Amino acid sequence: MRYELVIFDNDGVLVDSEPLANAILAGYLTELGHPTTYEDSLRDYMGAAVHRVHDLIGERTGQRLPADFDSILHARTFAAFERELETVPGVTDVLDKLLADAVPYCVASSGSHERIRVGHRKTGLDRWFRDENIFSAEDVGRGKPAPDLFLHAAARMGVAPERCVVVEDSRLGVQAAIAAGMDVYGFTAMTPVDRLPGVRGHFTEMADLLDLLAARD
Structure with a gap:
């Protein structure tokens, strides 16, 4: 067939894009007080939409990510793409x-x-x-x-x-x-x-x- x-x-x-995107995501989450390694990011978020990040952080910590999380993450990711992708x-x-x-x-x-x-x-x-x-x-x-x-x-x-x-x-x-x-x-x-x-x-x-x-x- x-x-x-x-x-x-x-x-x-x-x-x-995965090495770039996951390094940026791990760094940003760590910066916000949610320690995340590059390997953690690959394991938990690779292949997922950004809502999964919100869901897992909420489940694990009971906290919400900032309202501007998506826009800042996207801006950092797109800037890296323009440089290196x-x-x-x-x-x-x-x-x-x-x-x-x-x-x-x-x-x-x-x-x-x-x-x-x-x-x-x-x-x-x-x-x-x-x-x-x-x-x-x-x-x-x-x-x-x-x-x-x-x-x-x-x-x-x-x-x-x-x-x-x-x-x-x-x-x-x-x-x-x-x-x-x-x-x-x-x-x-x-x-x-x-x-x-x-x-x-x-x-x-x-x-x-x-x-x-x-x-x-």
């Missing part, structure tokens, strides 16, 4: 191959539309992604690990969930894809495969994704 839609996560899969090595070759083979694709990210577009503009990925194939957790009521975002993307792209494959690098994203009834391949450049239970296959170099997809033709 050939997949009719490839759904990419954004952070860590298309753009190499790059594409994940090899991803443009994958996108070119999908285009050449007329395989539909899209991005479904826990990040905001603004965050997605800032990253794509900086890295040149806006060549491959336009409004019609960009989906954000802002578009749905619940972000990952709920299946809503992936189901929304599939519906907007006109493809049944069982004909979709998701490319993810986070535990929450994998859970969301499985809950949506989609196959999912785990990108393990940053995340050990044992933290991605349920993936159909996994790979550490983006070029290897093409072999996994070809095996399903």
Whole structure:
């Protein structure tokens, strides 16, 4: 069975943003009196929308983050993106191959539309992604690990969930894809495969994704 839609996560899969974003998040939380290491941030928040940060801090401390937390975090993150963000090595070759083979694709990210577009503009990925194939957790009521975002993307792209494959690098994203009834391949450049239970296959170099997809033709 050939997949009719490839759904990419954004952070860590298309753009190499996870090291930047999680270092900034960990530093900001620590600054606010919630000591958080870079490793803590990867474990607890990688692949999640920002509301998860509010939820976990509230559960663990009984405190609320400042009202301007989101805007300050976004400003710091976007500034780092403008300075340092790059594409994940090899991803443009994958996108070119999908285009050449007329395989539909899209991005479904826990990040905001603004965050997605800032990253794509900086890295040149806006060549491959336009409004019609960009989906954000802002578009749905619940972000990952709920299946809503992936189901929304599939519906907007006109493809049944069982004909979709998701490319993810986070535990929450994998859970969301499985809950949506989609196959999912785990990108393990940053995340050990044992933290991605349920993936159909996994790979550490983006070029290897093409072999996994070809095996399903």
